[in-house]
Amino acid sequence: MENGSRNRENGSRNVLKPMDSEQLREYGHRMVDFIADYYKTIESFPVLSQVQPGYLHNILPDSAPDHPETVEQVLDDVKTKILPGVTHWQSPNFFAYYPSNSSVAGFLGEMLSAGLGIVGFSWVTSPAATELEMIVLDWIAKMLNLPDQFLSKGKGGGVIQGSASEAVLVVMIAARDKVLRSVGKNALGKLVVYSSDQTHSALQKACQISGIHPENCRVLKADSSTNYALRPELLQEAVSRDLEAGLIPFFLCGNVGTTSSTAVDPLGALGKIAKSNEMWFHVDAAYAGSACICPEYRQYIDGVETADSFNMNAHKWFLTNFDCSLLWVKDQYALTEALSTNPEFLKNKASQENLVVDYKDWQIPLGRRFRSLKLWMVLRLYGAETLKNYIRNHIKLAKDLEQLVSQDPNFEVITPRIFALVCFRMVPTDDNDEKKCNRRNLELLEAVNSSGKLFISHTALSGKIVLRCAIGAPLTEEKHVKETWKVIQEKASCLLPK
Amino acid sequence: MENGSRNRENGSRNVLKPMDSEQLREYGHRMVDFIADYYKTIESFPVLSQVQPGYLHNILPDSAPDHPETVEQVLDDVKTKILPGVTHWQSPNFFAYYPSNSSVAGFLGEMLSAGLGIVGFSWVTSPAATELEMIVLDWIAKMLNLPDQFLSKGKGGGVIQGSASEAVLVVMIAARDKVLRSVGKNALGKLVVYSSDQTHSALQKACQISGIHPENCRVLKADSSTNYALRPELLQEAVSRDLEAGLIPFFLCGNVGTTSSTAVDPLGALGKIAKSNEMWFHVDAAYAGSACICPEYRQYIDGVETADSFNMNAHKWFLTNFDCSLLWVKDQYALTEALSTNPEFLKNKASQENLVVDYKDWQIPLGRRFRSLKLWMVLRLYGAETLKNYIRNHIKLAKDLEQLVSQDPNFEVITPRIFALVCFRMVPTDDNDEKKCNRRNLELLEAVNSSGKLFISHTALSGKIVLRCAIGAPLTEEKHVKETWKVIQEKASCLLPK
Structure with missing residues (x-):
């Protein structure tokens, strides 16, 4: 070079x-x-x-080159050393x-995002990045026929996370802090999380990170009698038992399309139990959510109106290059109360006057790529x-x-x-x-x-x-x-x- | 299309x-x-x-198109509607x-990563992604002259995180769980975190997420007398006071190049205090770490040998397109003990036999892009x-x-x-x-x-x-x-x- x-x-x-x-x-x-x-x-x-562990260590040098190499050399190495792995x-x-899923449209969007090279943590750092994200998440919410409360016009809205793991983590933190604000932070050891045993390991990881005690994670058995869907009675029993024991049920994760077998939990019935016990109800439709844009499959998210948050990975089956995990919440303030920071060096007029959304407070990291571009391109170049x-x-x-x-x-x-x-x-x-x-x-x-x-x-x-x-x-x-x-x-x- | x-x-x-x-x-x-x-x-x-809040909502339609639009239409809109924002x-x-920093090399790496479209959570899902990451992180560790314990050949190693916020979060979780394993998980309310008041808000956010009580976050005053570096005496006093009060000092964040003014904390002196109190010592050199590849600036990370983890953002000042945050740890098992999950659907021979690194257990999300490609391209196309x-x-x-x-x-x-x-x-x-x-x-x-x-x-x-x-x-x-x-x-x- x-x-x-x-x-x-x-x-x-x-x-x-x-x-x-x-x-x-x-x-x-x-x-x-x-x-x-x-x-x-x-x-x-x-x-x-088909390579063996350590194959690349054996064929690459031990240290970085001191001087530039050519694009040809690098592309040759990609062919002969990287692609086999x-x-x-x-x-x-x-x-x-x-x-x-990758696609031409998704790839173009990734290119453009890398080309513009912005870091969109606050609105002011590139207004288009925040606003386009709000708009396309509204578009897809409408394609999925999600309840209006998930749209950005009220106190709800959508946001792009890197993965379903981050999505469930941020809503769990939001739910945790919401409860602890009312019962006191020393009650962390009393908080209980519920899901079927078919739920993705991302939930367990979110519990580990947010400090939920392992013995308070209710992993409820699902079997072939329900095609591996969670039975509401089982949930109700577990919740009642925990309440009697003085514990605090606070989070339920429902599934639409589990990783093992695409099991679909009965959202409406589960949501009713969550609601009557003031629990946060998160719906993980990371894989199958995409199918629910078809009217004939929309039934599988019936009951989503009882959920507090809903997740679908556009990077799975929606032609948008990884990473692009879509999370909608009904109450953005639950997220921002838990995840906001406000250092002097990031203060700016638009944020201080509450005129804008700053997505940094909806996620774990501060920085964020312009990921809505690729989603927008997929929607426009292919059409619903x-x-x-x-x-x-x-x-x-x-x-x-x-x-x-x-x-x-x-x-x-x-x-x-x-x-x-x-x-x-x-x-x-x-x-x-x-x-x-x-x-x-x-x-x-x-x-x-x-x-x-x-x-x-x-x-x-x-x-x-x-x-x-x-x-x-x-x-x-x-x-x-x-x-x-x-x-x-x-x-x-x-x-x-x- | x-x-x-x-x-x-x-x-x-x-x-x-x-x-x-x-x-x-x-x-x-x-x-x-x-x-x-x-x-x-x-x-x-x-x-x-120079746009006003809401500008894009006013010029884009309310819903996704039903039918494909052309690349020309989309690129026109990028020019006239996106670029102004x-x-x-x-x-x-x-x-x-x-x-x-963006660069031609970083951009080419992003393109290739998007082009290959792999998801490298476990070694088996693309061995090259894991191995190239280990190799280039070793390369940069050597350029920085980091102690050998941070290299991948022992129990240490480097990993690419999305951001410095994720880096400090994962090591805090690792440190938290390490302490709680010995003192019992109900002691969470006793854990204390230390840093100067010049530390990035990412630390505060990591505390919020991992459930450290706000009153246990010691934000120690730094002023112009030390050019905003943390005074070791101040740390020692705070630690002693907390120990007397029956609290458990467990995490110290030192800075090399603060966000406000590039202040550099005296790592060696701080690390000594951390070590003698069995605290995890994390060094945030997100910005200034890049400079320390030059021999004449290496002095600013003197004392890094006392640290447990070290972070530098290659996406800041190292020509590698966002996101590419480099984290090195001396003890990878502290990370994996806190962040591992092992669902049946991800089991595979190489992982089960402990022959490989699975980076999913070093980070928050499960999925990960092939980010080492862009770092490798930067190193090779430009040279040290x-x-x-x-x-x-x-x-x-x-x-x-x-x-x-x-x-x-x-x-x-x-x-x-x-x-x-x-x-x-x-x-x-x-x-x-x-x-x-x-x-x-x-x-x-x-x-x-x-x-x-x-x-x-x-x-x-x-x-x-x-x-x-x-x-x-x-x-x-x-x-x-x-x-x-x-x-x-x-x-x-x-x-x-x-």
Whole structure:
């Protein structure tokens, strides 16, 4: 990068000009081509990286170079050293965990955000960043038909967090401090959190961080009788028991689309219990929220009107590059009372006069990127109707796969598919040994993933090891799903007793 | 985006193909040109956005479009509707807060990271992401000459956080839980945190989140007698008093380069007190850490060997696009004991066998971007020596400005400049009325910033309103600093009593 990057004007050979517009243009074009070529050839890579721990330490130097290297050298290293260690989340054959959608629109938004390079902690540090975020979060709230209380025109509103973990953490802190303000901060040890045992580990982590005592985390059992949804009676019983014991129920997390099996909790019934016990009710729809923009799937968030906060990850299944986790709250002041700081060096007229929202007080970090740009681009370049069809297509592909699985006597579907995740396993053989069956399914998992042809993941439901095929990568088409099923069947046949 | 984005193969008009490599190429090139043109013309924009609160709500529609719009429409809107609401952090005339460096290398890294679209929570989800992060954090630790205990080969290591706020939060949680494991979790109300009153508000926020009682946050006064550094005696007194009262000192935050005035605490002396009281010692060098790669500035982190954790923001003054906050710890297990979760759906061989680092357990969120790419690109495309000279150049420009200020009888330098921040103010007039003087300096601030020609910010030191000119934007040259000083003098002359 020697050329063009030195300050020629003052003759000083050693002063870098690190943001030369023509160099940005030249190298930027080169990087665009590199990335476009990557997508063109993405199916040629093993989906799950096949490297061994420590591989990169063995091939990179021990210290940073003293002098500039060229873009060619770096891109060569990306190809030969980095890409082998990449697990290709954007591959059409990536079916693990949940998808993390990239898209042309999302990518353009990330580029523009990186290009403008603003840090939008307060309104004044770039008014457009705050205002566009409020606007697009309102847009999506309307697409989801969320109650008006979640819109920014009143005391509610939406905000972009980095992840669902941060979303549940900030509302838990808000809820915690709200309760402690009235009962006194020494009562922390009495606060109780409720959720089903299907809830994402992000909740447990939020409890750890906010200091909720582990013995006050009620992890309520959900089983196949409700397709792993939380039974309201179970919640009511637990709450009553805790109240009798002098504890303070303060937080309930409901799920729409759990990570293991897309279970949907009965929001309305749960919310009623939360309300009558003055608990904060958070709804985690990180994955499945996206589907609820389709009228035919909106039913799965029925009851959201009883929630205090609602979360959906646009970076999962909504074509907006990671990270972009959308959180709506009905009471922004609960957040800002818990998370505000007001140092002199950040004071400014607009904030002091309460004319604006300062998102720094809605989140953990101070700084924030201009993430609303990519969401806005996705909405504008694709449009709501196209996005609905995008979701519907994945659900249709998952439906087809579910049928293929159920037609194979060596396999069974575990829990009925609701969205685009298919949970299945190889059935136990004659001896009906569940342990052996679990082991065999883990062997199958290992066999298909180490083939490099696809990547699926697993979970456990009621002690059964279950394989998860989550359809939702932006490039996935019917042929990929069919081929994936063929590979799984082939690998399974090698594991079956002769 | 109608063209190319539809699935033509199956004839379904309504199925989007959102990641078409040729469309990415075409639109990506267009966006590169847009951003390169932005940098070419960046000096033509008012540095601080001059819009009024609510401006964007008035010009954008109330709901998302149903159907796709074109890239042209969106880029037009960026120009006419978004850019007026942008405060131009990358402008050579941006001197507010601290810089947030973008660079060609950092931008390329962000592009590549967005292009690969991986989510690197566990090693297995992209081994290269974890390993490259460990490697480049080791590289920079060596550039800073940090003690070996901070390197990844032992039980220490570095990690990229989103912000200094997250860095101090995770180490505080680690320290909190370490103490509570030995004294019992009901002792939370006894834990005490120490820092000078010059410490960033991120510390206060970390205390709020982790549940430290506000009355146990010792905010120790620092004044001009030490150039706003914390006096060790003051710390020792406070600790002794708290111990006598039966409280538990557990966390000390030291500063290298405070936000208000770049004050540097005496790390060695503070660390000694921390150590002898078994407190966690965190060093916040978010801004000034970058300078310490130069041998002549390394002295400012002397004593870092007594610290448990050290933080420097590569996104401030190290040419790595926001966000990229570097945190090193000596004991990674303190972090992972506090922040680990281990749900079935994330289990994998490499993690279970303890062969790898899973950064999800070193941070608040689960998901994480491939942020080490941009840091790696900065290090390789510029090289260590060039980076040192980049820093030195800004410090030289600041030195020059400091001299200009001190030569003007209407102004005074407040606290001697150490790095590239100059703290100054208009002096009080004859009546020596400090209140009037503060008001006049705020008027000056308003006058220069509303000119659009530059953006500086302010702080308060010992009750005095102080103007801050932080030199460090990647495009800033001598001429910009000179012109800025001229504008400040001009605006000041209008405010002086005739």
